[in-house]
Amino acid sequence: MLRLDTNFYSSTKHELTHLYPRLSWGGVLIVYEQPLSEGSRPASDEYFRDNNMKILLSRVDENVRLYVKQ
Secondary structure, eight states: OEEEOOOSHHHHHHHHHHHGGGSOTTOEEEEETTTTOTTHHHHHHHHHHHTTOOOOOEESSSSEEEEEOO
16 A cells, blocks of 8 residues: 655655555555645646556545555
């Protein structure tokens, strides 16, 4: 499980760059405040776009998005 709880672009991008590749297949990515943050959302969108990954971050509630790595 990888849970990101940062609101800033640079920290979210850094975490995804260095930690997401270590997440096992079937592992869960949880991004807190992803839909609301002016930093977290662009960083996660950019990371997955730049790595040619089409993913759906499922809504858990108004603040949290979740993805199971496939």
